[in-house]
Amino acid sequence: MVARTLKKASYTIxxxxxVGLVLVALxxxxxxxxxxxxxDRLHGVLLAINIAGxxxxxxxxxxxxARLLREYRTHVPGAKLKARIVGMFVGLAxxxxxxxxxxxxxxxxxxxxxxFNVEVEAGLENALSLSRxxxxxxxxxxxxxxxxxxxxxxxxxxxxxxxxxxxMRRESGASEITIYGANNRILATxxxxxxxxxxxxxxxxxxxxxxxxRPYVSLDPEDFEIHTAVLxxxxxxxxxxxxxxxxxxxxxxxxxxxxxxxxxxREYQQLLFLRNPLKGTFTLTLTVVLMLSLLAAIYGxxxxxxxxxxxxxxxxxxxxxxxxxxxxxxxxxxxxxxxxFLISSFNDxxxxxxxxxxxxxxxxALVEAERTNLEVIxxxxxxxxxxxxxxxKIRTANQASGAILGVDLENQSGKYxxxxxxxxxxxxxFLDVAQVHLQAGETEWREQIVLRxxxxxxxxxxxxxxxxxxxxxAAGYVIVFxxxxxxxxxxxxxxxGEVARRLAHEIKNPLTPIQLSAERMRRKYLDTMSEEDAxxxxxATHTIVQQVEAMKEMVNAFSDYARAPDIELxxxxxxxxxxxxxDLYRAQESGIKIILTSDPTMPMIEADIGRVRQILHNLIRxxxxxxxxxxxxxxxxxxxxxxxxxxQFVQIKVEDNGPGFEEGSESQIFDPYVTxxxxxxxxGLAIVKKLVEEHxxxxxxxxxxxxxxxxxxxxxxxxxxxxxxxxxSPRRADRRREGx
Amino acid sequence: MSRSPVNISGKFATxxxxxxxxxxxxxxxxxxxxxxxxxxxxxxxxxxxxxxDGVHTLDAxxxxxxxxxxxQALSSGVPLTIELQxxxxxxxxxxxxxxVAGLAIDYELEYRPLSQRYIVQNRNSGDQDSFAxxxxxxxYLGRVQGxxxxxxxxxxxxxxYRIRLRAVLNTQQYPAPLRLxxxxxxxxxxxxEWFEWLLER
Numbered sequence: 010m011v012a013r014t015l016k017k018a019s020y021t022i023x024x025x026x027x028v029g030l031v032l033v034a035l036x037x038x039x040x041x042x043x044x045x046x047x048x049d050r051l052h053g054v055l056l057a058i059n060i061a062g063x064x065x066x067x068x069x070x071x072x073x074x075a076r077l078l079r080e081y082r083t084h085v086p087g088a089k090l091k092a093r094i095v096g097m098f099v100g101l102a103x104x105x106x107x108x109x110x111x112x113x114x115x116x117x118x119x120x121x122x123x124x125f126n127v128e129v130e131a132g133l134e135n136a137l138s139l140s141r142x143x144x145x146x147x148x149x150x151x152x153x154x155x156x157x158x159x160x161x162x163x164x165x166x167x168x169x170x171x172x173x174x175x176x177m178r179r180e181s182g183a184s185e186i187t188i189y190g191a192n193n194r195i196l197a198t199x200x201x202x203x204x205x206x207x208x209x210x211x212x213x214x215x216x217x218x219x220x221x222x223r224p225y226v227s228l229d230p231e232d233f234e235i236h237t238a239v240l241x242x243x244x245x246x247x248x249x250x251x252x253x254x255x256x257x258x259x260x261x262x263x264x265x266x267x268x269x270x271x272x273x274x275r276e277y278q279q280l281l282f283l284r285n286p287l288k289g290t291f292t293l294t295l296t297v298v299l300m301l302s303l304l305a306a307i308y309g310x311x312x313x314x315x316x317x318x319x320x321x322x323x324x325x326x327x328x329x330x331x332x333x334x335x336x337x338x339x340x341x342x343x344x345x346x347x348x349x350f351l352i353s354s355f356n357d358x359x360x361x362x363x364x365x366x367x368x369x370x371x372x373x374a375l376v377e378a379e380r381t382n383l384e385v386i387x388x389x390x391x392x393x394x395x396x397x398x399x400x401x402k403i404r405t406a407n408q409a410s411g412a413i414l415g416v417d418l419e420n421q422s423g424k425y426x427x428x429x430x431x432x433x434x435x436x437x438x439f440l441d442v443a444q445v446h447l448q449a450g451e452t453e454w455r456e457q458i459v460l461r462x463x464x465x466x467x468x469x470x471x472x473x474x475x476x477x478x479x480x481x482x483a484a485g486y487v488i489v490f491x492x493x494x495x496x497x498x499x500x501x502x503x504x505x506g507e508v509a510r511r512l513a514h515e516i517k518n519p520l521t522p523i524q525l526s527a528e529r530m531r532r533k534y535l536d537t538m539s540e541e542d543a544x545x546x547x548x549a550t551h552t553i554v555q556q557v558e559a560m561k562e563m564v565n566a567f568s569d570y571a572r573a574p575d576i577e578l579x580x581x582x583x584x585x586x587x588x589x590x591x592d593l594y595r596a597q598e599s600g601i602k603i604i605l606t607s608d609p610t611m612p613m614i615e616a617d618i619g620r621v622r623q624i625l626h627n628l629i630r631x632x633x634x635x636x637x638x639x640x641x642x643x644x645x646x647x648x649x650x651x652x653x654x655x656x657q658f659v660q661i662k663v664e665d666n667g668p669g670f671e672e673g674s675e676s677q678i679f680d681p682y683v684t685x686x687x688x689x690x691x692x693g694l695a696i697v698k699k700l701v702e703e704h705x706x707x708x709x710x711x712x713x714x715x716x717x718x719x720x721x722x723x724x725x726x727x728x729x730x731x732x733x734x735x736x737x738s739p740r741r742a743d744r745r746r747e748g749x
Numbered sequence: 750m751s752r753s754p755v756n757i758s759g760k761f762a763t764x765x766x767x768x769x770x771x772x773x774x775x776x777x778x779x780x781x782x783x784x785x786x787x788x789x790x791x792x793x794x795x796x797x798x799x800x801x802d803g804v805h806t807l808d809a810x811x812x813x814x815x816x817x818x819x820x821q822a823l824s825s826g827v828p829l830t831i832e833l834q835x836x837x838x839x840x841x842x843x844x845x846x847x848x849v850a851g852l853a854i855d856y857e858l859e860y861r862p863l864s865q866r867y868i869v870q871n872r873n874s875g876d877q878d879s880f881a882x883x884x885x886x887x888x889y890l891g892r893v894q895g896x897x898x899x900x901x902x903x904x905x906x907x908x909x910y911r912i913r914l915r916a917v918l919n920t921q922q923y924p925a926p927l928r929l930x931x932x933x934x935x936x937x938x939x940x941x942e943w944f945e946w947l948l949e950r
Contacts, residue, residue, distance in 0.1 A: 056929065140863055214881050230861035230868055230879050271863035275826035278862070282825035286930040293929070 028305070031062035035298060059297045066304035073311040086325035087318040094317060098310030103303060110299045117291045121284055130281075133274050140270045143263060144228055148235050151257040152226045154181045155237040159253045162188070164244050175199040178255075184234065185256040188241050196251055211238070211252060219252050230271075233264040320348045324355060336363035393469075396476060396487045401426045401444075404485055413469065413492045414439055415462065435462045439469070443488060446473065452486060457493075468494045501680060502699065509567035509692075517564045520557050527553035566692050576620065576703055578728075580613045583621075583659050587648045590625040594633065601633055601642035611650040614659050615727040620700045627693045628663040628720055635667035635718065642666065650726070656733045657726040658706075664719045669712040678710045694720070705731040788936055789816030791831075791916040793944035794891075798898060798912060800950060805898045807835065809944075811891040811916050815883075816936035819918065823883075828859040830872075830919040831890060837899050837948065840909045849910065850899050855919065856890055901950060913945035 034055045077095065080088035158177045165173045170188075178186045178199045185208060187198040193210040200208070211219075215238045218225040225238035235257040240249035259267070320340070327338040336359050340352045384407075387394055393410030395418065397403060402425055406418035414436045421429045430436040438460045446454045452475045460467045471490040478484035531550035535543050584607045591605045614621075629644065636642030645664040650657065670678055679698040694710070697720075701708045706724040713719050725731040796809035813831065815823065823829055835852040855872040861879075867886035870877035880886040904910055918939035920931045931937035 137862060144863070212878075214885060227866065227879075227881060228864040230864035230866045231877070233864075267863055271861060274862050278824075278826040282822055282827055283924075283927065286927050289930055 027062065027065065031059060031301060034058035034062065035301060056293075056297070059301065063297060063300045063304060066301065066308055069308055070304055070311070073308070077311070085322075087322040090321065091314045091318045094314035095307075095310045098313065099307050102306035102310065106299060106303050106306065110295060113295055114292055117295070118288055121288055121291075124280060125284065130277065133270075133277050136270045137274050140267045144233070144235075144259065144267060147257070147259060147263075148226045148228065148237070151181075151183075151235045151255070152224055152237045152239075154183075154257075155253065155255045156224065156239050157181075158186065158255065159239045159241050162253070163242050167243075171197050171199070181255070182257065183255045184258050186253065187255075188251050188253050190251040208254075211254065215252065215254065225254075233259045233267050235259060320352060324352060327355065327359070331359055331362065336366055391491070393490045393492075394487065395426075395490070396485060397426060398485045401447075403429065410490070413467070413490065435460045435467060439471075439490075442471070443473065447486065466494070467492055468497055498679075502695070505680075505695070513564045513568040516560065517568075520560055520564070524554055524557040527557070569692075569696065576617045578615055578617055580615050581618045581621075583607075583614045583648060584609045584611060586618065586622060587625060587646065587661075590622060590629065591646055594629050599633060599642075601636050601644060603629070603644045603646060606645070606647045606649075608649040611648075611659065612657075612726060614724065616704055616724060620703065621724070624697050624700050624722065625661070627697045628661070628722075631693045631697075631720075632663055632665040632667070632718070636665055639667055651723070653723070657730045658723040658734075659726055661722040661724070662719065664713060664717055666713075666715075666717040669716055669718045670710060679708070697722075705735055787814075787817045787820075789814045789819060789939055791918070791939050791941035793914055793916065793941050796893075796912075796914045796944050796946060798946075798948060800901060801895075803901045805901060805912075805948065807893055807896040807898050807912075807914070809833075809893040809896075809914060811893070811941070813887045813891050813916060815887070815918075816939060818934060818936040819939065820883075823858065823860050826860065826862065827923075828857050830922055831856045831858060832917045832919040833893070833914065834917060835898060835912065835914050837904075838911045838913065839905075840911055846911075849904070852898060854896070858886060858890065904948075904950075910948040910950075911945055912948050913943040915943045916941045 037055045077088065077092055081092055158174075158181060161177065162170060162173055174186055174188070174197050178201070184202070185198070185200040187200075187208040188196040189211050190196045195208060198208050200206075214227075215225045215236075219238065219240055222240065225236070227236050228234075229236060236254065237257065238252055238254040241251045241253040242249040258264075323340050327340050330338045338359055339356050342349045342353050342356070387407035388409075390407060391409050393407065393413045395403070395406045395410045402423060403418060403421050405422055408419055411418040414433065416429060416433045416436050418429065418436075426436075426440055430440045439458070442456065442458045446456075451473075453473065455470075455472045457468065457470045460469060469490045470493050471488055473486055473488045476485045476487055527550045531546060535546055535550075538546060587605065587607050591603055594601075595603055629646065632644045633642075636644070643666045645662070647660075647662040647664075649660055651660040652658065679694050698708050701722050701724065704724050706722060708723075709721045711719055711721075725734050790812070791814070792812040794810040794812055796807065798805045798807050800806075811833075815829070819829055833854045833856070835854075836848050837850040839847045839849050841847060857868075857870045857872055859868045859870070860866075860883075861868060864879070866879045866881055867883055868877055868879045869886050869889055878889060880889060898912065918937065920928055920937055923931065
């Protein structure tokens, strides 16, 4: 930016200096054109500077014109306006300049021509001719006198020659008479001036005339002295012996007038000669001035048009930038005129646009934040939320909805719910219920529905309501549903616990007196009775005691189920524990084969060792009891470390090859008194489930494909795993909370 | 207006200006048929110096042929200045030569319409002569005899000197507008080549 400003400033200084130089040169040139002696020697330099100025300006103009043409062709914004302004200015400048130039040339030419006048010229010619005629007359007379002198002297004796010569000179009025012999030798001379100055030798032209036997007469152009020369002969000799030359002064008045005429004529002729060069010089100077003015005017037109168009070009560029979304564009206000007003209005507009956009983006960000919050809340919600379009397309669904219905609904936005539901029985049943209501025109409904799936039955409470429609979205529905299976289960568990406690309390108390009474009856009356009666009593009391024992056992089991001592967590070796438990059952030699697969390297588990031992006991006992009637009974116990969703578990899997669970009873297996066995209290698996859930673990029961039941348990390895598992499974957390 | 000189007297005819011009043309060998087209030229035909009493004097023959425009100017009363430029140069072996002395002799040639004579004036000495024809005037100008150039005492004994001579039509005395015009006209760029010779001592 600074470099650009400096460049611009230097360019301006350079241009100003150039213009100044040219103007000074122009001024001085006009002075030299007027023949000012001071600037005489500068004329060439000044003219060169001016011509250089013209050339430089011309070069600038060509450059500017080329640029304008290029901009015009490439449709640069403002180029047409610039071209129009330049054209207009050029038109405005050129015409007056050309008119002024034409009239100036005319005035100069006429002005110079008025110096010359045909009458004056003719008068001067006549004066010259008259002067010449007057002088010629004198020249003829003096030549004649010279010839007379020459003849008379020819008759004179040589000794009297000098004397006669002087006398004749005085008579004739000559200023000097000299007789030259051969080789310019002076034979005799007479002069009116002193003899300090010897006569000059004969001029070549005199000799030339003499050689041709012609008299010579001429007028000295400086002092208007008439020079005459004739051949000089002596009487008695055929050949002339020399040349007689005489100088005759012209009368002073005539000489003065002749000099004046000569001078005037010469000056007039010089002026005549100077006329065309003068005209040429003035025309040249004027042309240079015209060219400078013209080119400067055109160049000025370019600069002016550029200055005028520059803010408009900026405005166009800024408008484009705004159109492309750049609202931060601000233009410098060039002046306080209309364009300045326009630019400041533009700046206001962009500023307001920028503010509006900022506010819009701010509110959008707020909406986004709200939406994100809502999404987070929805994601963390254990309740399933499913928003549908009126045509049953999924608008949005949270994670819990997918988890409850066993389908990933979160990423199915825009799809028809029916299409997504295919192959997912839970969702299909859910959809059926929803459609029944919606097709009946019920948009606000609430219902508890029971869904039957592979794993078991699910009880959901559903509530549906309509969504408010807007411009982009038509009104739709939102169905909120909750899996209350666990809640119901917990309620059932609690009810059973209460039953068990009452049973234990109400039944256990009378059992001991019944047993004691039966034993006492037996002891007292057995020996006193007959063999037959004794046998009946013995059987009866035996049965009573046996059944009371059985009832006690049952009541103890109830008591165990209802009892819920605090969990005591501690680190122990699962491998070791499972070996202990399995070995105990192996020692019973029940004929059932127990195969234990345990990983000795698995890490120590943090759990309540008593509860885990009970889990193992119950599971193995449950399997053993299921296999009582079977031949080749076989129990597979698998214990090992496992990792699911980044959470570490210990997985216990007990499989048997017995009859398995009854079809469809998988979901109720863990309820008390749900058993397919002839033996047992029916509380074993219910207690196992309760213990597993106390450890934040999970339990699953299903039938093996080849037959036989499988119970799979996952126990978190440590506290961290427990926490992670709880947070990972809101439903499980809920269940746990409810269970607790 | 006729510019051709007129004889003062038909009876006592002096060589006319036309004849003189013709002579000039013949002498110069110019073949231009149109007088107005004649470009003119200056040439040093011969030049030499001789030492007389320790002073080197110049003898030279020059051919001075005026161009049509110069002749027109002359006949219009504009005096012409013909300058003889003489330089004495000391020859040096390794660096450029040194001009020891320079001499410029200006002759002014002028036509007087009343007397129809040409005046030649040596502007250095003030001597002047008048001639009936341009030919004789130019002939007079083109004949240099015994012009003292330099005193031998001013020259170093063991050095070699060269002398060069040229004739130039000098337009410096004219007013600027005329000079400017003459600057662009070939007919006013009359200048002979340098004629150079060794100074014999």
